Amino acid sequence: MAEQTALADIRAEGGGKADSAVVRDALGVGVAVGLSGFAFGVTSAGSGLSVLQTCALSLLVFTGASQFALVGALAAGGGPVAAAAGAFFLGVRNAFYGLRLSQVLALSRVARPFAAQWVIDETTAVSLAQPTRRAARLGFLVTGVSLYVLWNLTTLLGALGAEAIGDTDAWGLDAAGPAVFLALLAPMLKSVTERAVASLAVLLGLGLLPVLPAGVPVLVAALAAPLALFVEGRRGGRARGDAPRP
Incomplete structure (x- = not known):
């Protein structure tokens, strides 16, 4: 019944933003932010984490600010509890995003656990910028898929290439993640x-x-x-x- 209602709402919203425009905007965000996963991979591996640990963070945590905060705190000599706590509190904001997106997207109960992994700054920004539920769902899906795939791929490449790059601090790559986060936050x-x-x-x-x-x-x-x-x-x-x- 809920799914039928959602489909009816989508049909009633005809005349909204073109799908091609939504896909273009979503891919632009996904690609631009996804490339910074390379910086995370290099920074994480340079901080002493293994390639497996680095890739596991991107696969399971998948929220850039928290990931950079965790490896940054560990690299600075902080304990694992303090580092994890800082990353956790940065990631708590995604729970509030989820409350809003649950109303905007109106996904089925089966889809919600899978979609929860992609509730981050970028998917939220793209979804809330859309005029209709259909466009919001499409923007969320395209942003989530493109960003998740590219972020994890570039994380792997960055972790593998950390030894070739050398001193990550000299390149300033540890600041790439926070810089991207601030660039997204500032207009809000x-x-x-x-x-x-x-x-x-x-x-x-x-x-x-x-x-x-x-x-x-x-x-x-x-x-x-x-x-x-x-x-x-x-x-x-x-x-x-x-x-x-x-």
Whole structure:
């Protein structure tokens, strides 16, 4: 019944964005971001992880920011618990993406566990940018497939080529993943509160980097969101209290 309703909604949405345009946009995102898997493969192997461990991270975790955070913390001398915790909290955002995408895509119960692996920044951005459910599903599928295949392929190539490249720090490849993540995030920071959260997180992360163990500054930086929301709530309460009563 739910599937029939979803199909009816798709048919009723006729006249939306052309499939070719959706595929083109989705492939553009998938290819552009997927190529940075090479940087992760090189960085991970240069941090001491084996080729098998590196490829397993991309196959099973498949969220670039968390993967880079994990290997970066390990390379900096952080313990596995702190490194894993930092990667985990970065990946928690995907759960919130899933809540929104579950309404937009309206997939069947059978498909949801498989689609959950592809709920990341890029697939969410492409899906939510579409005007219809059909286009959103197509964008999610094309972005997920192209990015997953290319990311894992380039991860393998990067891990195998790490020895030929030499010192990964000299090439600055460890910064490629965070740079891609920031490039995707920056256009989404439209409100004052969002920009305040991002700025405070950067200040906390960079400021505490020299004094806390590797991986811990990322956890502390996550406190920027509740702090900014608390301040905004206090200001909103004062504004309502100062408003003249009718």
